[in-house]
Amino acid sequence: MTETTSVAHLHRTDARPLAAQGVSRFLRHPVSLSFLGLVWLVPVATLDRAVLIAVWTVYIYVGSVLKDQRLLFYLGDEYRLHQAKVPGYPGIPFGPRAGKLPLRAALTTP
Numbered sequence: 295m296t297e298t299t300s301v302a303h304l305h306r307t308d309a310r311p312l313a314a315q316g317v318s319r320f321l322r323h324p325v326s327l328s329f330l331g332l333v334w335l336v337p338v339a340t341l342d343r344a345v346l347i348a349v350w351t352v353y354i355y356v357g358s359v360l361k362d363q364r365l366l367f368y369l370g371d372e373y374r375l376h377q378a379k380v381p382g383y384p385g386i387p388f389g390p391r392a393g394k395l396p397l398r399a400a401l402t403t404p
Contacts, residue, residue, distance in 0.1 A: 312372045314380065322382045323358045330354055358382060 317324040333350050336343065362382070365373045 312369050312376055314376060318380075320380065321384070322377070322380050323361070326354045326358050327383055 321327065330351060333347050336347075339347065362373075362377070366377075369376075
């Protein structure tokens with residue numbers, strides 16, 4: 295097992311293995327996607343609501359990028375393999391949140 299530093303306790307702890315369960319086996323960011331569904335699927339989008347939808351969409355996207363970076367830092371190659379198998383968000387044709395990454399790209403991405 296590898297060791298990581300726990301910020302909350304400021305001491306070294308053993309890293310836990312990645313155990314994708316439930317919807318996380320098919321989608322890396324299911325909670326973010328469900329929140330985006332709540333934001334996007336409104337019956338009427340006024341101008342102020344449209345601005346809020348755009349801001350929340352960017353916020354959620356950036357948050358998922360940061361979450362992936364944090365998990366890569368703590369879990370390393372185990373999470374890279376998970377990224378190769380499981381898409382970030384469905385329907386995005388390019389970029390790090392796109393469908394499944396090729397295994398070679400997943401293992402060589404810093």
